[in-house]
Amino acid sequence: MAGRAPRxxxxxxxxxxRRLSAARLHYGHGTHNARDEAAYLVLHTLALPxxxxxxxxxRTLSAxxxxxxxxxxxxxxxxRIPAAYLTHEAWLGDFSFxxxxxxxxxxxxxxxxxxxxxxxxxxxxxxxxxxxCTGSGCLAVLLAHHFPKARIDAADLxxxxxxxxxxNVARYGLQARIRLIRSDLFAALANxxxxxxxxxxxxxxxxxxxxxxxxxxxxPRLALAGGRSGLALVDRILADAPRHLNSQGLLVxxxxxxxxxLERAYPRTAFVWPETSAGPGFVFLLGxxxxxxxxxx
Numbered sequence: 001m002a003g004r005a006p007r008x009x010x011x012x013x014x015x016x017x018r019r020l021s022a023a024r025l026h027y028g029h030g031t032h033n034a035r036d037e038a039a040y041l042v043l044h045t046l047a048l049p050x051x052x053x054x055x056x057x058x059r060t061l062s063a064x065x066x067x068x069x070x071x072x073x074x075x076x077x078x079x080r081i082p083a084a085y086l087t088h089e090a091w092l093g094d095f096s097f098x099x100x101x102x103x104x105x106x107x108x109x110x111x112x113x114x115x116x117x118x119x120x121x122x123x124x125x126x127x128x129x130x131x132x133c134t135g136s137g138c139l140a141v142l143l144a145h146h147f148p149k150a151r152i153d154a155a156d157l158x159x160x161x162x163x164x165x166x167x168n169v170a171r172y173g174l175q176a177r178i179r180l181i182r183s184d185l186f187a188a189l190a191n192x193x194x195x196x197x198x199x200x201x202x203x204x205x206x207x208x209x210x211x212x213x214x215x216x217x218x219x220p221r222l223a224l225a226g227g228r229s230g231l232a233l234v235d236r237i238l239a240d241a242p243r244h245l246n247s248q249g250l251l252v253x254x255x256x257x258x259x260x261x262l263e264r265a266y267p268r269t270a271f272v273w274p275e276t277s278a279g280p281g282f283v284f285l286l287g288x289x290x291x292x293x294x295x296x297x
């Protein structure tokens with residue numbers, strides 16, 4: 001460390017910002033820039049609340065604290081490991097989740113829509129809901145929170161991801177309301193019907209997979225790769241979802257940057273594109289009464 005070693009929380013924070021900025025890292029796993037990432041790493045490592053940086057800037061660091069802070073920033077820089085995998089913690093809004101490399105790091109525009117209760121698009125009360133491709137179980141937990149009378153199924157093909165999800169379901173005491181199911185999309189859900197299905201499936205195109213930054217390569221490929229067009233799993237979800245939705249049921253599906261490809265493939269389908277923090281076009285809604293019609297190849 002060049003010059004005098006940082007002595008206070010504030011000094012180390014500014015040192016970490018400079019170190020992360022110089023390393024030209026990639027973000028997008030909960031933070032979007034070096035400043036926010038440095039704040040998160042400092043606060044988590046010191047076991048401080050998420051809003052406690054300003055109140056602690058003059059606090060003197062002990063030698064063990066400084067060593068822990070140096071070590072985690074050094075790993076982030078040298079190994080390009082996403083911060084969430086270093087801390088085993090990820091946040092969606094006010095909810096924190098355990099995460100490790102068995103599951104994709106929680107992030108979804110669907111979480112934003114759930115905060116508003118999916119108004120005004122839900123036409124019926126939600127008593128049964130499905131989180132398809134649940135990964136860490138984060139959306140299943142949010143479904144249980146926002147629809148307190150609903151029973152939730154959370155399905156994923158990866159046994160490792162379901163183990164992570166089980167830990168998060170237990171963390172929020174939701175074992176009685178969330179059922180974890182190993183399933184290749186709807187394969188193990190043959191007779192199930194839902195008022196609401198949410199899905200954040202793999203949707204990264206083959207070309208984008210080849211160009212992924214190092215940080216994203218730590219995540220399970222199974223949770224990212226969506227085939228040549230990014231729609232391989234989305235096509236399957238659209239084909240099967242109507243028979244798993246109750247009357248006036250709703251499908252909510254995240255597709256990243258694939259809106260144009262989806263609309264080319266389904267030109268006669270009335271997708272609804274709600275506004276998100278990134279704008280419209282990242283999540284589509286489709287009711288059971290508006291079944292998808294795919295363009296012939």
